[in-house]
Amino acid sequence: MNSSPAIRIIHPAEFDVGTAQTPGSERRAAVSPQLGVASALWGGLFEVDPGARTGIHHHGEQQTIAYVLSGVCEVRWGAKGEYCAGAKAGDFLHVPAFLPHMEINPSKLEPFRWVVVRSTATPIVVNLPADIWS
Numbered sequence: 001m002n003s004s005p006a007i008r009i010i011h012p013a014e015f016d017v018g019t020a021q022t023p024g025s026e027r028r029a030a031v032s033p034q035l036g037v038a039s040a041l042w043g044g045l046f047e048v049d050p051g052a053r054t055g056i057h058h059h060g061e062q063q064t065i066a067y068v069l070s071g072v073c074e075v076r077w078g079a080k081g082e083y084c085a086g087a088k089a090g091d092f093l094h095v096p097a098f099l100p101h102m103e104i105n106p107s108k109l110e111p112f113r114w115v116v117v118r119s120t121a122t123p124i125v126v127n128l129p130a131d132i133w134s
Contacts, residue, residue, distance in 0.1 A: 031044065058099055061097050062123070
């Protein structure tokens with residue numbers, strides 16, 4: 001009989017909020033070494049409350065792929081925050097490595113939620129000074 005790796009099911013009650021965070025949002029790890037999941041990737045949920053915005057940050061060498069599960073969001077990015085685009089439920093985003101960005105929830109009523117996958121097993125979050133874009 002062949003031995004093969006097991007499929008892991010990670011239930012929402014098991015998600016870990018003890019992962020790297022950026023002010024204005026909450027990340028919950030679902031696929032990470034801290035949860036005993038051996039993977040070359042990191043996966044989890046990302047949420048921004050109504051009317052909130054995250055701090056400016058980047059993810060070092062990691063590339064990020066996100067799927068907008070619910071809500072609407074604006075994403076600002078660039079050396080001076082000079083670019084902006086909107087995304088809504090059903091859209092995918094790709095955030096290149098080392099790109100400074102922030103997420104903004106323009107809704108006053110509902111949070112936006114993303115499913116996020118990162119290109120390394122442990123998330124990298126580099127929070128930048130708030131005045132970096134001034």
